[in-house]
Amino acid sequence: MAQKKRNAWIGKAVVAGLIVLGIFAFRYFELGQYLSLDYIKLSQEKFQALYQSHRVLVIASYMGIYIVVTALSLPGAAVMTLAGGGLFGLAVGTVAVSFASTIGATLACFVSRYLLREWVQNRFGDKLTTINAGIEKEGAFYLFSLRLVPIFPFFVINLLMGLTRMRLSTYFWVSQIGMLAGTVVFVNAGKELARIDSLSGILSPGVLISFAVLGLFPIAVKKFLALYKRSGHHSEATRRR
Numbered sequence: 215m216a217q218k219k220r221n222a223w224i225g226k227a228v229v230a231g232l233i234v235l236g237i238f239a240f241r242y243f244e245l246g247q248y249l250s251l252d253y254i255k256l257s258q259e260k261f262q263a264l265y266q267s268h269r270v271l272v273i274a275s276y277m278g279i280y281i282v283v284t285a286l287s288l289p290g291a292a293v294m295t296l297a298g299g300g301l302f303g304l305a306v307g308t309v310a311v312s313f314a315s316t317i318g319a320t321l322a323c324f325v326s327r328y329l330l331r332e333w334v335q336n337r338f339g340d341k342l343t344t345i346n347a348g349i350e351k352e353g354a355f356y357l358f359s360l361r362l363v364p365i366f367p368f369f370v371i372n373l374l375m376g377l378t379r380m381r382l383s384t385y386f387w388v389s390q391i392g393m394l395a396g397t398v399v400f401v402n403a404g405k406e407l408a409r410i411d412s413l414s415g416i417l418s419p420g421v422l423i424s425f426a427v428l429g430l431f432p433i434a435v436k437k438f439l440a441l442y443k444r445s446g447h448h449s450e451a452t453r454r455r
Contacts, residue, residue: 226329233325236286249283249290251410254297258407261301273302277314284318285325287369291315295397299404307401308394315397316390319372323385326376334377349378354388361392 240246247253265272280294295315298307349356357375360366375385403410 229325230329233286236282237288240286240288246289249288249293251293251296251412254293254300255407255410258297258300261297265301273306273310276301277310280311280314281318281321284315284368285321287322287372291318291368292400295400296404296407296410299401300407301404304398304402304405307404308398311397311401312390312394315393316386319368319389319393320382320386322369322372323376324382326373331377346379349380353378353380354384357385357388358392361389362395 261272276294276298280291280298282288283290283294295311298311301307302310357371357380360371
């Protein structure tokens with residue numbers, strides 16, 4: 215048992231060390247400049263020429279970088295989404311971004327769970343019983359709502375959901391569907407990459423409100439159906455009396 219715990223601790227230390235090393239390298243070598251809007255816009259013609267010559271390699275490389283950026287919660291995912299639209303177009307860009315972002319988010323969720331959940335559950339387990347029960351019952355609906363509204367920080371959702379008992383397979387497919395609308399908006403905006411001066415103008419208040427309504431809709435329907443069933447059972451019980 216002691217050996218098993220020691221091996222688990224070593225494994226967590228190695229994973230944590232790799233994450234810290236990756237973030238340090240990103241900062242030390244100033245790799246963030248290559249994920250800036252200005253750099254992407256200046257390099258768009260070069261990237262497009264490379265894409266025309268090596269389509270599969272460029273798509274695979276793009277998705278690989280996107281997954282790493284998302285998994286490590288590094289800044290630049292929004293710019294890379296725009297770049298996907300400018301480089302690949304709406305259809306290919308949406309598919310590439312959708313799968314890369316979801317895979318990266320699921321990896322981030324897994325790492326959070328692997329490193330932190332046991333500690334959190336041991337320390338706050340009695341206080342998290344209700345939360346875990348709610349996640350098991352309606353977690354997919356809440357995650358879907360969070361994914362639809364872009365105002366919630368991407369990495370925070372990954373971190374917090376990693377502390378719950380939601381299955382990673384559920385986390386993957388709900389994130390895939392929930393982030394699709396926002397992905398299409400950004401990828402479509404990326405087709406006009408040269409005209410974009412900042413990220414703030416892409417999501418207008420109207421678009422944010424629309425996403426919020428879409429996110430709340432499935433939960434509202436579920437609550438309404440539950441209320442309807444309860445009222446139906448109550449009426450049936452009243453008639454029998």
